[in-house]
Each structure stands twice: as structure tokens, then as C-alpha cells.
Amino acid sequence: AQxxxxxGSHVSVSExxxxxxxxxxxxxxxxYLFWYVQYPNQGLQLLLKYxxxxxxxxxxxxxEAEFKKSETSFHLTKPxxxxxxxxxxxxxxxxxxxxxxxxxxxxxxxxxx
Amino acid sequence: xxxxxxxxxxxxxxxGEKVFLECVQDMDHENMFWYRxxxxxxxxxxxxxxxxxxKEKGDIPEGYSVSREKKERFSLILESASTNQTSMYLCASxxxxxxxxxxxxxxxxxx
Numbered sequence: 001a002q003x004x005x006x007x008g009s010h011v012s013v014s015e016x017x018x019x020x021x022x023x024x025x026x027x028x029x030x031x032y033l034f035w036y037v038q039y040p041n042q043g044l045q046l047l048l049k050y051x052x053x054x055x056x057x058x059x060x061x062x063x064e065a066e067f068k069k070s071e072t073s074f075h076l077t078k079p080x081x082x083x084x085x086x087x088x089x090x091x092x093x094x095x096x097x098x099x100x101x102x103x104x105x106x107x108x109x110x111x112x113x
Numbered sequence: 114x115x116x117x118x119x120x121x122x123x124x125x126x127x128x129g130e131k132v133f134l135e136c137v138q139d140m141d142h143e144n145m146f147w148y149r150x151x152x153x154x155x156x157x158x159x160x161x162x163x164x165x166x167x168k169e170k171g172d173i174p175e176g177y178s179v180s181r182e183k184k185e186r187f188s189l190i191l192e193s194a195s196t197n198q199t200s201m202y203l204c205a206s207x208x209x210x211x212x213x214x215x216x217x218x219x220x221x222x223x224x
Contacts, residue, residue, distance in 0.1 A: 034212060041217075042217055043216050043217045044213075046212045046214070100158060103156045104155065
């Protein structure tokens with residue numbers, strides 16, 4: 001069965017510092033990969049997705065993620081954190097378009113002024 | 114913009130009541146989903162539907178049922194609400210581009 005691991009349930013960074021949120025997945029074939037963000041008391045919003053095109057994917061709000069097949073990773077980065085980035089971030093994987101989406105447990109990002 | 118709306122943001126019900134959570138999407142998406150979200154447990158899939166009148170059990174269907182009579186509407190039903198169903202309920206839809214679009218969520222409290 002597929003699974004998604006997010007290292008660190010809580011990450012704190014200073015405003016202006018690099019954001020790195022880690023995601024590893026288990027899959028025998030390159031899957032569809034997603035990062036979602038959830039602000040307090042809201043639903044999830046898509047940040048970016050990988051669907052077997054370019055391995056470096058750019059998303060909204062300055063975030064990007066790199067698909068590394070050899071490491072089965074899809075880490076999310078942003079060069080400079082902003083206070084408004086404080087939220088919960090979920091990595092998700094879908095094996096094929098007919099499979100369920102498997103969500104990781106989430107990483108809560110805090111940004112310190 | 115895709116819009117997924119849920120009938121209530123906050124709901125308080127008593128144990129044993131029948132509860133209806135409604136979800137509507139306006140993008141003609143084939144697929145619709147119901148999740149519950151609990152601290153430390155992430156998102157868990159309750160039911161999903163790939164077409165009108167079709168439904169599939171997710172990972173935690175016990176105590177829930179669903180209805181999809183129209184393509185744009187997917188309802189989650191708690192036949193007899195219990196306190197362990199207190200949670201945040203999220204509806205989502207998806208089309209041919211795979212990503213899911215989520216509603217704002219319904220925070221249900223069962224007392």
C-alpha cells in the first residue's frame with residue numbers, strides 16, 4: 001500500500017529564512033504528487049502538483065518542489081518565509097488517476113518574526 | 114475559479130440525531146469525496162463517488178452513508194450521530210486534472 005511520510009510534524013523558521021518541508025512516498029511507479037496548504041479554519045488549497053512533466057515544479061506563493069525518483073522524495077521549498085506562510089502543509093500521492101489520494105500527516109509551519 | 118461549498122461552517126448536534134452535510138461543486142467534476150480531519154490523524158477518506166448515484170467506501174465508512182443524486186451535489190449522512198463523530202468534515206471534488214478542490218469544511222460537534 002502506498003504511504004506518505006512528512007518528516008517533522010512542526011517546523012519553525014524565521015521570517016526571511018528558507019522553508020524546507022520534507023515529503024517521502026512509497027510507490028513502485030512514479031505517481032502524481034501534490035502539496036496542499038491549509039490555513040486555520042479553512043479547507044485545503046493546492047500549492048503545486050507533479051504529473052510526470054518537469055521534475056522541478058513551481059507553485060503559488062513562491063513555493064516549489066522537486067521530484068527525485070531515486071530518493072522517492074518531493075520536498076517543498078521557499079527561499080524566503082513570510083508571516084503569511086504560517087499554515088499546515090500536506091503532501092499527497094496518487095498512483096494513477098483511478099486511485100485514491102493518500103495524504104501525509106501534515107506539517108505545521110510557524111514563522112517567527 | 115472552482116468553487117466547492119459546504120452547507121454549514123459550524124454545526125452542533127445531539128447524540129442520536131440524524132445529520133446531513135451537504136456539498137456542492139460548480140465545475141462539473143466527476144469525482145467527489147468526503148474526508149474527516151482530526152488532530153494527529155490527518156485526513157481520512159470516508160466515502161467517494163465517481164459518478165452520479167455511484168459511491169465507494171473509503172477508509173472509515175462506518176457510521177456514515179452518502180448520497181449523490183446530482184452530479185454537483187454530494188451529501189454525507191450521519192444516521193445516528195455519536196460523540197466520536199465530532200470532527201472537521203471536508204468535501205472535495207476533482208476532474209480530469211487530478212488535483213482535488215476542497216470546500217471550507219464543516220466543524221461538527223456532537224454533544
